[in-house]
Amino acid sequence: MSSRFVFADLPAEDRLLLLCARIDLSAGEREALAQLTCEPLAWDTALSGAIRQGVTVLLYHHLRTLGAAAIVPAAVLERLAQMHQVVQLQVMRQRFEATRLLGALHAADVPVMPLKGLALRESIYPDPALRPSGDIDLLVRAEHVRQAESALQALGYLPDETYHPRAWYRPANSHHLVPYRLPGRDVQVEVHWDLAPPEVHLPADVEGIWTRAVAGQLAGRPVWLLAPEDLLLHLTLHASLLSRFLTRLHHLVDVAETTRHYAQQLDWGRLAERARRWDGQRYLYLILRVADELLSMPEVRQALADLRPTGFDEALVTAVRQRVLAMARLEPHEWTTDYLMTYALAQTAGEKLRVLWQAMFPSRERMAQLYDLPSESRRLAGYYLVRPFQLLGRYGRHVAFLTLAKRPHFP
Structure with a gap:
């Protein structure tokens, strides 16, 4: 069985990050955060932990909303403000480029589905700057990949062959084209035809994903969005298998906020069946369990019993939970x-x-x-x-x- 998790037993710096790792605070969470900021805190440790966990903007957002300027050391608050400003500029650049790119793809009659950060910050996060992302990820049908690549090139994007030559990025090796960068703009785009690289042998039903997709808009352009069940399953796989368990708090925030946002729409039975077909049930259950323990997700608790795979080892929950918390203190380490x-x-x-x-x-x-x-x-x-x-x-x-x-x- 997994060891009992007691929030109050954690170091104050971990409790600070966990409380801030969400979009909105309940009245009780806001009061707990206010009390916590009055405790002796190693603020430099909290700051470095937030950076490693990918939650600096959320930490800054809640501290600023709380009016904690008189409590937080000025140097820490200034550093958080600087990082928040950098993220805002990055998001503005990405949104501008996404508008151009989505417009070009629409003109070329290429259906497109935003993935991960770009999709989440437009549909889940009320302030796009609360969800930074390193690049723009787009899913297109396999038959439209070359048209999408031509659209990128026409907009001035150049292939980034730092890791592999352009010809290497084919279905036998990869699930996306060579990354494309726009010179002088610090924007990278990855055009995907699948959700996972071939090496992980994930039998995701890509055609089914397109069939179930929901029509929507992003930056005023028509797009397709992952159905809620597909989105949550993809996020849990990305937080575990696809990131080789370099699971950080920002992965769990995406999972928790997506679950809360679609709480009334999610069909848990359908999600469980899809996870079994994708051979991802153990990853779905594991990440939901860890996210619930660390970030409190009452929305999933009733469904967890049905999602639990046969023979699942509860000790894995403890192992992953401890690993996530340790990421606040670990330097990037060997895979x-x-x-x-x-x-x-x-x-x-x-x-x-x-x-x-x-x-x-x-x-x-x-x-x-x-x-x-x-x-x-x-x-x-x-x-x-x-x-x-x-x-x-x-x-x-x-x-x-x-x-x-x-x-x-x-x-």
């Missing part, structure tokens, strides 16, 4: 520990072997990052030879424990 979480959730021997292979032999670009070498260095070949032995020494006992005892146990 292999995240592969362990994916390995624990893999259900077949084939899935487990794929996870191990990806951990031992990542892409050349990732190897260059891990070993601080240029991606063209010949020395990388030697590191590919020694890496399996390095990982065996460092994580072998954890993999053995997961394989033989079938219980989550992480370093």
Whole structure:
């Protein structure tokens, strides 16, 4: 069973971030936040934690609404204000470019579906600046990919081949085109034809997604929006499997706010069936459980019993919850520990072997990052030879424990 979670037992800095990790505060939450800001707080620790968790704008929003300027150190408040201003400018640039791009795609008769940040901040978040995003993600049908690419090029976008050459981005390797950047604007666009890369073997029903999509508008342009069940399932998968369990608070905020927004529309039975078809039920249940424990989601509690997969190990909830909280204090770390979480959730021997292979032999670009070498260095070949032995020494006992005892146990 998962260990009992007690909010009051957390460090004050963690409680501060969790209280602010939402769009709106209830009267009780507002009072709790006011009391918490009067406690001795390591504000520098809270600030660095908010940065790592991706919730600086929400922290600033609630502190400013609370009128905490007299309590929060001036340097911390100034830093938060600066980051908020940067996000506002970034959002303005992205919205302007999204308007241009969506207009061009509409003129070319290309149906388009915004994904992740762009879609959420227009439909879920009342203030777009509360939901920063690094790029613009768009889903188009496979037969329209080249038309969408031509539209990008006509608007002045250039392919970013930092990680792979343009020709590498094809269905055998990727689920989107080469990223495109607009020189001088710091805007990146990814055009997707699927929701997940082929390496994760996620049987998402893309044609069904288009069939169920809802007509809408974004920046005054016609778009298609994910049906609520598809949106929530995609967000939980993105927070777990697709991010290799680098799950941070901002992922859970998206899940919680989407659930609250569509509380009266979500068909939980339909969602459970779709999750089973996508082989994503364990990820859906796990992320909803963790989000409920950390951010309080009474909207999901009645449905959780029906969503729970057969044989689900409750200790995974504790492991992921602790991992999310630890992200506030961890420097960016090696992905292999995240592969362990994916390995624990893999259900077949084939899935487990794929996870191990990806951990031992990542892409050349990732190897260059891990070993601080240029991606063209010949020395990388030697590191590919020694890496399996390095990982065996460092994580072998954890993999053995997961394989033989079938219980989550992480370093």
